[in-house]
Amino acid sequence: MSQPHDPPTKLFTRDFLLAATANLFISMVFYLLMTSMAIYAVDRFNASDSAAGLASSAFIIGSVTARFFAGKLLVVLGRKRLMVISLCVFVLASVLYIFSDTMWLLLIVRFVHGMAFGSGNTAIATAVQAIIPPARRSEGTGYFGLSTTLSTAAGPFLAVVLAANGNYTSVFVFCTVSSASALAIALTMHMPEPPRLHAKHEGAPRRGSFIRSIISPAALPISLVLLVCGIAYSGIISFLAPFLISSSMAEAASWFFLVYAVTVLVSRLFAGRIQDRRGDNAIMYPLLVVFALGMAALAFTPSNLTVASAAALTGFGFGALMPCAQAIAVNAVPPAELGVATSTFFLMLDVGIGFGPVMLGMLIPHLGYTGMFGILAVLSALGIALYFQVHGRHARGTRPRTA
Numbered sequence: 001m002s003q004p005h006d007p008p009t010k011l012f013t014r015d016f017l018l019a020a021t022a023n024l025f026i027s028m029v030f031y032l033l034m035t036s037m038a039i040y041a042v043d044r045f046n047a048s049d050s051a052a053g054l055a056s057s058a059f060i061i062g063s064v065t066a067r068f069f070a071g072k073l074l075v076v077l078g079r080k081r082l083m084v085i086s087l088c089v090f091v092l093a094s095v096l097y098i099f100s101d102t103m104w105l106l107l108i109v110r111f112v113h114g115m116a117f118g119s120g121n122t123a124i125a126t127a128v129q130a131i132i133p134p135a136r137r138s139e140g141t142g143y144f145g146l147s148t149t150l151s152t153a154a155g156p157f158l159a160v161v162l163a164a165n166g167n168y169t170s171v172f173v174f175c176t177v178s179s180a181s182a183l184a185i186a187l188t189m190h191m192p193e194p195p196r197l198h199a200k201h202e203g204a205p206r207r208g209s210f211i212r213s214i215i216s217p218a219a220l221p222i223s224l225v226l227l228v229c230g231i232a233y234s235g236i237i238s239f240l241a242p243f244l245i246s247s248s249m250a251e252a253a254s255w256f257f258l259v260y261a262v263t264v265l266v267s268r269l270f271a272g273r274i275q276d277r278r279g280d281n282a283i284m285y286p287l288l289v290v291f292a293l294g295m296a297a298l299a300f301t302p303s304n305l306t307v308a309s310a311a312a313l314t315g316f317g318f319g320a321l322m323p324c325a326q327a328i329a330v331n332a333v334p335p336a337e338l339g340v341a342t343s344t345f346f347l348m349l350d351v352g353i354g355f356g357p358v359m360l361g362m363l364i365p366h367l368g369y370t371g372m373f374g375i376l377a378v379l380s381a382l383g384i385a386l387y388f389q390v391h392g393r394h395a396r397g398t399r400p401r402t403a
Helices: 014-045 049-077 079-099 103-131 134-162 168-188 209-214 220-246 250-267 271-278 281-297 304-331 335-392
Strands: none
Touching: 014 049, 014 079, 014 103, 014 134, 014 168, 049 079, 049 103, 049 209, 049 335, 079 103, 079 168, 103 134, 103 335, 134 168, 134 250, 134 271, 134 304, 209 335, 220 250, 220 281, 220 304, 220 335, 250 304, 271 281, 271 304, 281 304, 281 335, 304 335
16 A cells, blocks of 8 residues: 555646646647648738748747747746746737738747747646656656647648638637637646745856756757657658659648557557656667658658558657657756756757758758658668667666656
């Protein structure tokens, strides 16, 4: 029988489920708008291809900017206050799309919306890590991440349905309702704050304190692995559809992400448990290898077999890789530094996914799509070597930090 002082092990608590639901709403807004924004900019403002791309990526730029300061703001404002403030701005930005009647105003709204997403998402993800029992951190992170996985399927689908016949107002209304729902949920949550938040030693100046308030040295190594993998995954998000369309396989683009989402859902049912029970390397190496194989499958002339294989392999690999790597990042720091560690992790992921397409787009005219995916397969394989160097050779087993 457990003693009263034993740490709690219940995972699906009220606040955990509320946080996952709020994350589902804001992530759905993110993917819905990322899918429709470039087309909206062209239809509404006759934007050029480059301007339309900027309308889409301005959100990511704002998110990356916010994550530079989110860790520090978590300490200054607290998790719940930062989340509520961010979601208030998130709701306001969703409304302002309706009234943005110039391209410049749209870009400003996209940037501010992205900043609100970056800070709010960091606050929610940090709070969840404090809610999850340390002994089940990998498993809990995986389950929480399912809310993001569901949004990757629901968001693009809703974008197509709601924006039918150019009815973009319905898209923005839906985003406003979803954002307001997330805010309402946040107001009812109980969010544990970092221990000794206002302790004297935490407020005292120290060498490198500004940099350490933005980047966690302990979480940075594993976050760099996600930066590399994020660049590879950005090739799928940005260039898979035009690749398949150019190969007369337009219908394959629609079911690729369905297979991807299903595979992610399945993998997260057991990946976290393996990590919690058998250690980081027992799951990270297989996931990295599978992800590299998935990218390699796209380097061949596309067929139903290669596309389906790529969808399943990348879904299993990258989809489960994110929560497992995040668990490593937060386990590397004490509870008081969860905010900076979480911010560092998502900052590197955002940089990879947000700015990867800019570099990859330069390769396509010279290498073609298959050549580009071949480069990404090599990059994914290098991610395995990077993981070994920064963490794998030191990891003996998962031992969550509880103090």
